[in-house]
Amino acid sequence: MSKDTVLFLFFIAIFQCFLSTKSYNSGTGIIPLTQLHHDSLVSLPVSCPPPDRSLYYQPVIGILSHPGDGAFGRHSNATGASFIHASYVKFVEAAGARVVPLIYNEPPEMLLKKLELVNGVLFTGGSVKDGLYFETVGTIFKKVLEKNEARDHFPLYAICLGFELITMIISEDDNILEEFKAKNQASTIQFVESAHIEGTVFQR
Incomplete structure (x- = not known):
C-alpha cells in the first residue's frame, strides 16, 4: 500500500470521527447503545410536545x-x-x-x-x-x-x-337541625386515634 493511500485513509477516518462528534453534540445523530453511559443519557435532548395553550391544566x-x-x-x-x-x-x-x-x-x-x-x-x-x-x-x-x-x-x-x-x-328531614346556644362556651377538640398532630399547634 502506497504512502498516499495510507494518508488518504487516515484523513477519511479523521473526517468520520469529526462528523460523529458533531452529530452527537447537535442531537441529530444516532448514537450506538455501546457508546451510551450515564452522563450522556442525562445530557441527551428530550423531545416533548409543547403544552396546548388553549387548555387549562389546573382544577x-x-x-x-x-x-x-x-x-x-x-x-x-x-x-x-x-x-x-x-x-x-x-x-x-x-x-x-x-x-x-x-x-x-x-x-x-x-x-x-x-x-x-x-x-x-x-x-x-x-x-x-x-x-x-x-x-x-x-x-x-x-x-x-x-x-x-x-x-x-x-x-x-x-x-x-x-x-x-x-x-x-x-x-330527607327539613327539621333535623336543632338550635342551641354556644356563646362563650369553650370546648375541647377530641382527635381520633389516627390523627397526626405532632408538630402542629394542637400538639401538647
Whole structure:
C-alpha cells in the first residue's frame, strides 16, 4: 500500500470521527447503545410536545352563590341578586384552582352545563335553608352523586350552611337541625386515634 493511500485513509477516518462528534453534540445523530453511559443519557435532548395553550391544566371549581347582595341583614331580599364572599374565592384560588360562579337562580340548563365544565363544587355558608336556593343545592347534590357513582371523581366541599343543607337532603328531614346556644362556651377538640398532630399547634 502506497504512502498516499495510507494518508488518504487516515484523513477519511479523521473526517468520520469529526462528523460523529458533531452529530452527537447537535442531537441529530444516532448514537450506538455501546457508546451510551450515564452522563450522556442525562445530557441527551428530550423531545416533548409543547403544552396546548388553549387548555387549562389546573382544577376549575364551581362556587354556588347565595341569595342577597351580601349586606348584613339583607340576605333574603327579593331582587334576585346573589353573591359569593371573596374569601371563598381566595380560598379556592390559594390551592391553585380557578373559580366559576354557579348562580343559584340561573336557568337549570345553564347550571347543568356549568357542572359539566367544572371539576368540583363548593357550598358556602349563609342563612337561607328553603325556597329556590334549597332546591338548587339539591339539584347540584344529585348531580354530584351521579358523577361519583359513574366513577367520575367529582368532589363536593360544604361549609357551615352548605353542610347543614346536605344533612337535610340526605336525611330527607327539613327539621333535623336543632338550635342551641354556644356563646362563650369553650370546648375541647377530641382527635381520633389516627390523627397526626405532632408538630402542629394542637400538639401538647
